[in-house]
Amino acid sequence: xxxxxxxxxxxxxxxxxxxxxxxxxxxxxxxxxxxxxxxxxxxxxxxxxxxxxxxxxxxxxxxxxxxxxxxxxxxxxxxxxxxxxxxxxxxxxxxxxxxxxxxxxxxxxxxxxxxxxxxxxxxxxxxxxxxxxxxxxxxxxxxxxxxxxxxxxxxxxxxxxxxxxxxxxxxxxxxxxxxxxxxxxxxxxxxxxxxxxxxxxxxxxxxxxxxxxxxxxxxxxxxxxxxxxxxxxxxxxxxxxxxxxxxxxxxxxxxxxxxxxxxxxxxxx
Amino acid sequence: xxxxxxxxxxxxxxxxxxxxxxxxxxxxxxxxxxxxxxxxxxxxxxxxxxxxxxxxxxxxxxxxxxxxxxxxxxxxxxxxxxxxxxxxxxxxxxxxxxxxxxxxxxxxxxxxxxxxxxxxxxxxxxxxxxxxxxxxxxxxxxxxxxxxxxxxxxxxxxxxxxxxxxxxxxxxxxxxxxxxxxxxxxxxxxxxxxxxxxxxxxxxxxxxxxxxxxxxxxxxxxxxxxxxxxxxxxxxxxxxxxxxxxxxxxxxxxxxxxxxxxxxxxxxxxxxxxxxxxxxxxxxxxxxxxxxxxxxxxxxxxxxxxxxxxxxxxxxxxxxxxxxxxxxxxxxxxxxxxxxxxxxxxxxxxxxxxxxxxxxxxxxxxxxxxxxxxxxx
Numbered sequence: 001x002x003x004x005x006x007x008x009x010x011x012x013x014x015x016x017x018x019x020x021x022x023x024x025x026x027x028x029x030x031x032x033x034x035x036x037x038x039x040x041x042x043x044x045x046x047x048x049x050x051x052x053x054x055x056x057x058x059x060x061x062x063x064x065x066x067x068x069x070x071x072x073x074x075x076x077x078x079x080x081x082x083x084x085x086x087x088x089x090x091x092x093x094x095x096x097x098x099x100x101x102x103x104x105x106x107x108x109x110x111x112x113x114x115x116x117x118x119x120x121x122x123x124x125x126x127x128x129x130x131x132x133x134x135x136x137x138x139x140x141x142x143x144x145x146x147x148x149x150x151x152x153x154x155x156x157x158x159x160x161x162x163x164x165x166x167x168x169x170x171x172x173x174x175x176x177x178x179x180x181x182x183x184x185x186x187x188x189x190x191x192x193x194x195x196x197x198x199x200x201x202x203x204x205x206x207x208x209x210x211x212x213x214x215x216x217x218x219x220x221x222x223x224x225x226x227x228x229x230x231x232x233x234x235x236x237x238x239x240x241x242x243x244x245x246x247x248x249x250x251x252x253x254x255x256x257x258x259x260x261x262x263x264x265x266x267x268x269x
Numbered sequence: 270x271x272x273x274x275x276x277x278x279x280x281x282x283x284x285x286x287x288x289x290x291x292x293x294x295x296x297x298x299x300x301x302x303x304x305x306x307x308x309x310x311x312x313x314x315x316x317x318x319x320x321x322x323x324x325x326x327x328x329x330x331x332x333x334x335x336x337x338x339x340x341x342x343x344x345x346x347x348x349x350x351x352x353x354x355x356x357x358x359x360x361x362x363x364x365x366x367x368x369x370x371x372x373x374x375x376x377x378x379x380x381x382x383x384x385x386x387x388x389x390x391x392x393x394x395x396x397x398x399x400x401x402x403x404x405x406x407x408x409x410x411x412x413x414x415x416x417x418x419x420x421x422x423x424x425x426x427x428x429x430x431x432x433x434x435x436x437x438x439x440x441x442x443x444x445x446x447x448x449x450x451x452x453x454x455x456x457x458x459x460x461x462x463x464x465x466x467x468x469x470x471x472x473x474x475x476x477x478x479x480x481x482x483x484x485x486x487x488x489x490x491x492x493x494x495x496x497x498x499x500x501x502x503x504x505x506x507x508x509x510x511x512x513x514x515x516x517x518x519x520x521x522x523x524x525x526x527x528x529x530x531x532x533x534x535x536x537x538x539x540x541x542x543x544x545x546x547x548x549x550x551x552x553x554x555x556x557x558x559x560x561x562x563x564x565x566x567x568x569x570x571x572x573x574x575x576x577x578x579x580x581x582x583x584x585x586x587x588x589x590x591x592x593x594x595x596x597x598x599x600x601x602x603x604x605x606x607x608x609x610x611x612x613x614x615x616x617x618x619x620x621x622x623x624x625x626x627x628x629x630x631x632x633x634x635x636x637x638x639x640x641x642x643x644x645x646x
Binding site: 047049050126129130133134214215216217222225226228229230231232233 | 334335336339340343344356359360362363364365401403404405406407429430431432433434435438439442444624626
């Protein structure tokens with residue numbers, strides 16, 4: 001029996017090669033940070049006015065959850081993001097694909113695109129409020145604008161990275177444009193496009209919050225300003241951490257999609 | 270009697286310190302809000318005309334948001350800051366021990382601006398109208414709450430629209446019926462646009478100032494408790510220097526504008542305008558030597574604007590006019606003093622808004638007029 005066991009192929013055990021540790025390490029980092037945070041406030045290395053203790057932030061979180069404040073404002077921001085993100089990504093994908101296929105378009109559009117991208121969004125967000133109004137549409141637009149560029153760039157890079165030899169091969173097999181797109185270009189470009197989408201997902205929070213900073217009645221940006229103006233520092237921390245959690249969740253969601261969609265890539269490697 | 274003794278001891282401290290202060294200037298940072306702007310002219314005058322140096326300070330200026338100014342002063346990272354009185358009350362209600370020692374703005378600067386075509390002779394007529402505010406925070410929101418309260422209205426009686434700091438554009442676009450603004454600045458912008466035919470259907474605007482309804486404590490100089498405990502003389506000297514600089518800015522706006530040029534990049538500074546202002550500043554200095562009263566000085570400011578308007582384009586004079594408008598909010602017979610009633614009115618407004626924390630304590634501890642006495646005008 002013992003002999004049989006020793007001759008069986010070794011089953012990969014997660015803890016054997018450090019997979020468990022790798023997966024737990026982000027959690028460990030967060031725990032260490034919270035401990036350091038606790039000690040800093042407990043030993044009063046920094047005034048509690050500037051950095052409140054974690055327990056106080058937790059209390060504030062419980063209160064904001066219980067009275068619905070956090071849900072209301074987070075819901076607004078999420079709503080703006082859920083409209084702005086697909087809008088910006090769709091436009092980025094479409095224009096990115098067009099530019100990748102027709103380099104002339106790049107010469108025509110690049111001055112506008114680069115000018116828009118190189119200007120900090122906080123500088124022209126007030127103009128978007130004036131143009132698109134004080135309602136949610138201006139925040140949707142700021143979100144769309146901020147997620148547009150990474151999607152665009154990654155789409156161009158991804159499509160242009162498709163092997164010309166494979167494209168020629170498909171053409172020689174009489175593949176239609178649609179078939180070339182679906183069977184070659186999209187799968188080849190997808191890893192790069194999804195990498196851009198991960199960046200866009202995290203930027204979407206920034207876009208929505210910047211729009212809310214400039215003028216809004218609800219949203220996490222408004223909650224930060226409101227809490228800050230009332231010197232409710234724990235609530236400021238709660239709001240910032242909520243923004244972080246939303247960004248991380250979206251990032252993880254795209255990473256999950258990437259993991260599921262790019263199953264062929266993992267197999268091939 | 271106790272107060273008299275405190276005043277006298279502060280004066281004694283001040284006079285004793287003058288000699289040594291002149292010997293070595295102490296570097297001191299004053300935290301201001303917003304961005305460099307002609308509305309901060311008294312601070313530029315204080316530096317350029319030597320008022321801070323006379324008090325023993327080598328002053329530099331930083332601009333931050335109000336809560337950051339207050340927190341940095343509260344934790345002792347800066348000794349002096351400028352914030353509105355409402356911020357002092359809010360911050361004290363959440364455990365920040367800061368004390369307001371000099372009232373800079375004698376009148377609350379916020380007002381409701383609306384098209385002159387709209388009859389709002391009675392504030393009750395605001396009912397059902399769309400009113401723009403930057404957001405539900407800060408002086409504009411406090412001002413709106415006060416105005417509504419004075420008319421027996423609440424927020425639910427009007428449509429509040431958060432428009433950011435874009436009142437001029439939004440009002441001209443007609444997206445709101447009225448907006449809360451700073452009385453010294455945005456109405457001027459809207460009027461200039463209207464005069465140029467660039468403000469939609471609006472040809473002129475009218476103002477309802479918060480100050481006309483209720484006296485609320487406004488912007489002023491704050492210090493941390495630790496400074497008052499360790500170095501009250503320094504607080505008194507700073508308040509005195511600010512008082513002298515403020516009075517000079519009020520009395521000689523041409524000099525105040527010229528002092529601001531070094532700090533505010535966007536101020537019109539054409540050679541002919543600067544030369545005219547230099548001449549006006551000299552004339553005003555000679556006029557002031559005759560010790561005119563406040564009314565005479567106010568008349569001289571109006572006359573200066575009239576003369577300049579005949580020579581220069583309105584766009585070149587817009588910031589000078591903002592300065593003159595702001596001076597009206599600063600001016601008083603006695604500069605620097607705030608009274609308990611204006612603090613109580615502000616506290617009541619904040620309580621109505623539900624913003625107060627539970628650590629406010631005695632409101633009289635939030636401010637002190639003792640340190641104003643150190644300055645000469």
